[in-house]
Every structure is written in structure tokens, then in C-alpha cells.
Amino acid sequence: MPHPPERPLDPEVLAPRLPSPLQEAPDPRFAARGLTLLLKRxxxxxxxxxxxxxxxxxPNLRAAAAAGAQALLTFGGAYSNHLRATAAAGRLLGFTTIGVVRGAELADRPLNPVLSACAADGMRLHFVTRGAYRDKDALLPDLQARFGDFYAVPEGGSNAAAVHGCYALGAELAAHAEVAAVACGTGGTLAGLAAGFPGESVGFAVLKGDFLGAEVTRLQQAAFGGARGRWRVEDDFHAGGYARTTPELAAFATDFEQRHGFALERVYVAKMLWGLTTLAESGAFRPESRVAAVITGPPSG
Incomplete structure (x- = not known):
């Protein structure tokens, strides 16, 4: 069978604003410890x-195009920004998109704003039980039979290609900060950031559990053949689990928005900033350090 033709990606469609802006954010909670807070937008x-x-x-879209794929299939929860971005990429670039969503019970409920946006962009949503979702490889034969050929992108987009893509984020921060902080869902961004950043990289887990450290190690091994950079994962600021919140976190996020004048994404970014501010106030970072908080995305909706 002949190899399908490569489909070029339109550079105008994907043209990014890089390097992303780096803004100083005066904050007395950091200044009291001799720290400068920077926001990597x-x-x-x-x-x-x-x-x-x-x-x-x-990087995954380029690999799919090089393979001649016409359809992308990926995985995510009900509030997954990755699903939303994949659906948008499909609309922009002409890929068919399929989203495998954790939670079979969601099929009988009205779509939330994230999944509604996915559907509006043409993504076919396929809901599976939480148990089945844990073993995604076992799902692939049934998904292949149901949907035909597709290029599979992992949950969160996190694989070796993605880690190489995030290396540039660390390199952009290298001359500007001694500490870099990022929210962690699947570990891919931290794995790449830490590899490209010579300072201290801190990931803030947004899910319960202590699995992310091992996942970052696995991803760095896949991308670079071994560990890279100085990094750690903080597991104490997930507020009860993915997409969960507490009154303390909600109050912090509202206060931060009022102090700094932009809306916070609550599932990832607010937890990272809450954890980072807590650590800064406790004296966890060397005085006179510049601390860069990576704002990984805008609020849903």
C-alpha cells in the first residue's frame, strides 16, 4: 500500500507569538522575601x-501531517484544555478529530463549556468508563474498529515530541529567572522546561497522587535518554483533585486577579500560583531570586 502523501501545515495558521511575553508582576508577598515575580504569558x-x-x-501535528494522517484521536477529561486545543487545531488545519473522554456517565449530561467548544469545532466525542480510560492502549483496537485510521496523540499531548517542544520554554527563561514554576497535569511541560532551564524548575500537581515525578522522569528518558535539569514536583496544592477547588484557593485566585489585572485559568494556573505564593511566603526560595510563573493558558470560555 503506498504511503499517504504528507500534508503540509499552513505556517500562517500556526504562527505563534514567540518568545511569549515576560512581565514583571510587583507583589508584596514576594517582595517581602526579596523575590521578584515574573509572569511568562x-x-x-x-x-x-x-x-x-x-x-x-x-510537534504532534507535524508528525501526524508527515505520516499523512487525516484524523487525530486523543484523550482527556471533561475539562481538558488539550481536547479543546486539539479540536481547534483540527478545524484550522483540516484534520478530523476524535476525543475520548473520561466518564461514560457524561454521555447523558449536557456538555460543559469545554466539551461544547470541542463539539462546535467538529470533534467527535466518545465517552468511556473511568476504568477503561486507565488502560488507553487496550482501548485502541476498539477505537480503530469504530473510527478507522487515525493518528493517536497521548493525553495532554505529552510524549517525547512534546517534551522537545517545551524545551524552548526553558531556554526562553534561562537568562531572566533563577526559578521557574509550572502547573502539572501529565508532566510533559515540566519535563521539557526543566531540560532547557538552568535554574530550579518546580511543577505543581493539579491531581491527587504522587505519580507525576515518575512520569516526568519517563518523559525525559524518552526525549533525551536520561534525566535533565533540576526539578521537583509539589503535590500539596491540588485542592482535592483535578478541577476541584476550595474556598482558600478561590479566594486566592480572586485576589490575584484583582492585584494583577487579568483572569486566571482555575484548573491549572490558579493552583500553581497559589502553591508558588505559599512557598515564597515560607522562604522556600533564595532571596534576590527572580521567580517566573508560567501562565500556561487562559480561562476556559
């Missing part, structure tokens, strides 16, 4: 593929 990279989604997804 990855949310401004691209209007449809913002933040770490651009850095992680575009």
Missing part, C-alpha cells in the same frame, strides 16, 4: 492554541 502565544498546548501539540 504563554496564554498569549496563539489565540486558538495557547500556552503549553501550542508547544506540545504542534
Amino acid at each position: 504563554e496564554d498569549l502565544i496563539h489565540p486558538e492554541l495557547p500556552g503549553n498546548k501550542w508547544r506540545k501539540l504542534v
